[in-house]
Amino acid sequence: MMRSMLIISRQGPWSGPSAREALDIALAGGAFELPLGLLFLDDGVFQLAAAQQPAAIEQKNLSANLQALPMFGVDTLYACARSLDERGLDAGSLALPVDVLGEDELRALLNRFDHVITL
Amino acid sequence: MKFAIALFTPPHSPAARRALRFAEATLAGGHEIVRLFFYQDGVHSASANVVCAQDELDVAAAWSRFVTDNQLDGVVCIAAGLRRGVLDEQEAARYRRPAANLSAAWTLSGLGQLHEAAQEADRLVCFGGN
Amino acid sequence: MATLHLLSHSPFDDGRFASCLRLLERSDAVLLSGDAVYALQPGSAPQEALVGLDPSIHVFALAEDHVARGAIPLATRVQLVDYPEFVELCGRYDRVNSWL
Numbered sequence: 001m002m003r004s005m006l007i008i009s010r011q012g013p014w015s016g017p018s019a020r021e022a023l024d025i026a027l028a029g030g031a032f033e034l035p036l037g038l039l040f041l042d043d044g045v046f047q048l049a050a051a052q053q054p055a056a057i058e059q060k061n062l063s064a065n066l067q068a069l070p071m072f073g074v075d076t077l078y079a080c081a082r083s084l085d086e087r088g089l090d091a092g093s094l095a096l097p098v099d100v101l102g103e104d105e106l107r108a109l110l111n112r113f114d115h116v117i118t119l
Numbered sequence: 120m121k122f123a124i125a126l127f128t129p130p131h132s133p134a135a136r137r138a139l140r141f142a143e144a145t146l147a148g149g150h151e152i153v154r155l156f157f158y159q160d161g162v163h164s165a166s167a168n169v170v171c172a173q174d175e176l177d178v179a180a181a182w183s184r185f186v187t188d189n190q191l192d193g194v195v196c197i198a199a200g201l202r203r204g205v206l207d208e209q210e211a212a213r214y215r216r217p218a219a220n221l222s223a224a225w226t227l228s229g230l231g232q233l234h235e236a237a238q239e240a241d242r243l244v245c246f247g248g249n
Numbered sequence: 250m251a252t253l254h255l256l257s258h259s260p261f262d263d264g265r266f267a268s269c270l271r272l273l274e275r276s277d278a279v280l281l282s283g284d285a286v287y288a289l290q291p292g293s294a295p296q297e298a299l300v301g302l303d304p305s306i307h308v309f310a311l312a313e314d315h316v317a318r319g320a321i322p323l324a325t326r327v328q329l330v331d332y333p334e335f336v337e338l339c340g341r342y343d344r345v346n347s348w349l
Contacts, residue, residue, distance in 0.1 A: 003238050008346075010268070017202065021159055024198065028230035034238070042268055082271070107274045111250050115243040116346040119127075119159075120340050127349050133283045134257060137311075144332035150340075242339050247349035248257030248265075249284040 004035035006113035010042040013062055014054065019047050022119040023065050030072025037113060038069065039078040039106070040098070045087060048079060048094040066096055080106060120150045123240035125233065126161035127247035130179040135164045138246035139182055146189060154192045154236035157225070159247075162205040165195045167222040183224035194236075197227040251276045253342035257283035260295035265348040270298055275305045278342060280335065282311040286318055289327060300324050309338065 007026050011018035022044075029036045040048060047062060054061050069077065079098040084091055091100045101109060110116060122145050128134045145152055157165050164179050171177040186193035200221070201210060207227050211219040221227060237243045256279060260266035266288055269279065279299070281288055288295035289310060299308050304326075312329040315321070323329070330338065339345050 005234070005237055005243075010265075017159065017199075021199065025230055025233065029234045032231060032234055034234055042264055103271055106272055110252060110272065110346070111274065114344060115237050116252065116344055117125075117243070117245055118346055118348050122339070137257075137282060140332050141335060144336045148333055148336050150336065242345055244255075244339055244345045245347040245349055246255075246257075247347065249259065 002035055003114040004037070004112070005029060005115040005117065006037040006039060006110060008039045008041050008116065008118040009044040009047065010040075010118060012043040012046040013052065014057060014059060015043070018119050019044070020062060020065070022117075023062065025117065025119075026069060026074050027065065027072050030069065030074045033073055036074050037076065037078065037109065038074055039080070039101075039109065040083070041080045041106075041118075042083050043087075045079050045083045045089055048077075048096055048098060049089060050093055050095045052095070063095055078106075078109060120242065121153050121240045122150055123153050123156065123233075123236035123243045125156045125158055125243065125245045126164055127159040127245060129160045129163035130166070130169055130177075130182070132160075132247075133249055134246040135161070135178045135182070136176065139178065139185060141244065141246070142185065152189075152191055153240045154194055154232065155186065156233045156236060157193075157195045158199050158230075158233065160203065161247075162195050162200040162203050165193070165200075165222050165225040166205055166220050168218075168220040179222065183222040186224040193225045194228045194232045195221060195225045196233070197229055200227055250343040251278070253278045253280060253338055253345045255280050255282065255345060255347040256285035256288070257281075258348070259284035260288040261293075266295055269348050270302070273302065273306055275303050278307040278309060278338065280309040280311065280330070280338065282314050286310050286314045289315070289321060289323055291322060291324075296324065300326065311335065
C-alpha cells in the first residue's frame with residue numbers, strides 16, 4: 001500500500017525558490033506514480049493568477065510545470081477559498097482549474113494523506 | 120518506529136540544531152532513521168566549508184559527525200544543492216566550479232530519495248523556520 | 250487520524266500561526282518551537298487563540314525554547330516537552346505537518 005503525500009504550497013511564485021521547489025516535490029513524486037495532492041494556501045494561491053509575466057523579472061515561467069502536473073499523475077489541484085478571497089482572486093479566472101475548498105473541506109483533505117509537507 | 124527527517128534551513132538557523140537534537144533523540148529512543156534529506160536552504164547544513172567561532176556550536180560539523188557515527192543515509196537534494204552552490208567533487212568537475220564543498224558524510228541525489236524515504240518511513244518530520 | 254502541527258515562526262510577524270489554527274481538526278495538536286513560543290505571551294492575541302482552541306486539541310511547547318525566551322508563565326493547557334517527548338508525540342499522532 002503506497003503512502004500518500006499532500007504538499008501545501010503557501011509562498012507566492014516570485015518570493016524565492018519555494019514555490020518552484022514545492023512543485024518539484026510534486027513532480028518528482030508524480031514521476032514515481034505516488035499518490036499525491038497539491039494544495040495552494042495563503043500566498044501560494046498567487047501561483048495560480050492569470051497573465052503573469054515572470055520574464056519581466058528574469059524568472060522562468062512556472063505555469064508550464066503546473067500544467068505538467070496531470071501528466072505526472074497529480075490530477076487535482078486544490079486551493080483554499082479563503083486565501084483566494086482575501087487576495088481578491090476569483091476562482092473562475094485562475095490560470096489553471098482547481099478545486100476550491102472551504103475550511104472544513106481543507107481539514108478533511110489533510111486527513112486523507114499519510115504525510116504532509118507545508119512549504 | 121521508522122522516521123524520515125528533512126531539514127530545509129541552513130546551519131545557523133535554529134531549526135538546523137533542533138532537527139539534529141530531534142534526530143539524536145529518535146535514535147536514543149530506539150527508533151530508526153530511514154534517511155535524512157536536506158532540501159532548500161538545508162543543503163547548506165551539509166557544507167564542509169562552514170566556519171564557526173570557537174565558542175559557537177558548529178551545527179554543520181555536528182550533523183556530519185552524527186551521520187557518520189551512526190552510519191545513516193544522509194542525502195542532499197542535488198537540484199537544491201546546485202542552485203545554492205553546494206557541490207560534490209563530481210558536480211564541481213562537471214560544471215567547472217572552483218570547489219567541492221559538500222561534506223563527505225552526505226550524498227547528492229534527487230527528490231526521488233525523499234519520496235522513497237517517505238514511502239518507507241512511518242513518520243516524515245520536516246524542520247525549518249526559526 | 251490526527252495531525253501534530255509544528256510551528257516555529259513568531260505569530261506576530263507571520264501568517265503561519267493563523268493559517269495553522271484555521272486548519273486544526275478536533276484531536277489535532279500543536280507543538281510550538283523556536284519563535285512560535287512567543288505565541289504563549291500572556292495577554293496576547295495568539296495566546297488567547299491557543300487558550301480558546303477546542304479542548305480536544307493539545308498544545309505543546311518545546312521546553313528549551315520556552316526557557317531561552319524567559320520562561321514566561323504558561324496557560325494551564327500548555328504542556329512543555331523535551332526532545333524524547335517530542336519524538337514520542339510524533340509517533341502518537343498519525344502525521345506531522347511542519348509549517349516550514
